[in-house]
Amino acid sequence: MSPYIAEFIGTAVLVLLGNGAVANVLLARTKGKGADLIVIVWGWAMAVFIAVYMTASFSGAHLNPVVTIALALAGKFAWSKVGGYIAAQMLGGMFGAFIVWLAYRQHFSNTEDADLKLACFCTAPAIRSVPHNVLTEMICTFVLILGVLYLASPQVGLGSLDALPVGLLVLGIGISLGGPTGYAMSPARDLAPRLMHALLPIPGKRDSDWRYSWIPVAGPLAGGAMAALFYAHVH
Template sequence: MSPFFAEFLGTMILILLGNGVVANVVLDKTKGNNGGWIVITFGWAMAVFIAVYMVSASSGAHLNPIVTLSLAVLGKFAWSSVPLYILAQFLGAMAGTTLVFLGYKQHYDETSDAGLIKATFCNEPAIRNNFYNLLSECIGAFVLIIGILFLTGPDNSLGSLDALPVALLVLAIGLSLGGATGYAINPARDLGPRIMHALLPIKNKGTSDWRYSWIPVVGPICGGLLAVLVFSILQ
C-alpha cells in the first residue's frame, strides 16, 4: 500500500469511527442516543487503535498533520513528503465524515438541533473564549505529541505494537482534557469535516461556525511544536 493511500485510508477510518460514535450518541432515534461522554471517548480511542493498527506498516500511521509536522521538525520525516501526507489526511477526514453522514442520513433528518448535528462533524467549545479554547487545544496536542514521541521507538514512527498505547493516550486526553473544547488535537480531524458540514445537504444544519475554525488548527500546531521543543531538550 502506498503511503499516500495508507494515510488516506487510515484517516478515513479514524473519522468514520470517531465521528460515527458521536453521531450514534447525539443524533435522534439512534440505538446509542444519550450514551454520554464516556462512550464517545472510548469510541474515539478505539478508532485510533484500529486506524493506527491498519496502516502503520505502510505509512507510519501519522493520521494527523501535527504528527507529520512534528516528526519533520525533529528530522525524523522528510519535508518533501509532508504536503502529500497532509493532503491525504484531509481527504481521508472528508471522506470519513461523509460516510458517517450517509450511514446516519435518516437520523440527521430526524434531528432538529443544529448544534448536535455540527457536533458530529467538528468541535465547538463548551464555553467560548478564544484564549482559553486555544490554550486547551494547545495543551491537548502537547500531551498527544510528547506522549507519542516517548511511546514510540527510536525512529519515532508508529508501528502496529504502538496502536494500543497511542489509543490509550487519546482516551486519557479525552477523559481528562476534552471537556473544554472536545479535544480536536488534529487539524484534519476538525477542518476536513467542517468543510463537509458546509458542503453536504444536511437538513437543519445551521452554520459551520467558521469564526471558531482556526482554533482547532492553530492550537494543535502550537502544542505539537512545543512538545517537539521539550522532547528535544530532554533527549
C-alpha cells in the same frame, strides 16, 4: 500500499469511527441516543487504535497533520513527504465524515437541533473564550505529540505494536482534558469534517461555525510544535 494511500485510508477510518460514535450518541432515534461522554471518548480511542494498527506498517500511521509536522520538527520524518501526507490526511478526514453522513443520513433528517448535527462533524467549546480555547487545544496536543514522539520509531512513525498505547493516550486525554473544547488535536479530525458539513445537503443545518474553526487548527499546531521542541531539548 503507498504511504499516502495508507494515510488517506487510516484517517478516513479514524474519522468514520470517531465521529460515528458522536453521531450514535447525539442524533435522534439512534440505538445509542442518550449515552454519555464516556462512550464518545471510548469511540475515539478505539478509532485511533484501529486506524493506527491498520496503517502503521505502511505509513507510520501519522493520521494527523500535527503528528506529521511534529515528527519532521523532531527529525523523525523527511520534510519532503510532509505536504503529501497532510493532503492525504485532509482528504481522508473529509471522506470519513462523508461516510458518517451516509450511515446516519435518516437520523440527521430526524434531528432538530442544528448544533448536534454540527457536533457530529467538528468540535465546539463548552465555554467560548479564544485564549482559553486555544490554550486547551495546545495542552491536549502537547500531551498527545509528546507521547507519540516517545513511541515513534526513528525512521517513520508508529509501529503496529504502538497502536494500543496511542489509543490509550487518546482515551486518557479525552477523559481528563476533553471537557473544555472536545480535544480536536488535529485539522484532519476537525477542519476536514467541518468542510464536509458545509458542503453536504443536511436538512436544517446551521452555519459551520467558521469563526471558531481556526482554533482547532492553530492550537494543535502550536502545541505540537512545542512538544517537538521540548522533546528535542530533553531527549
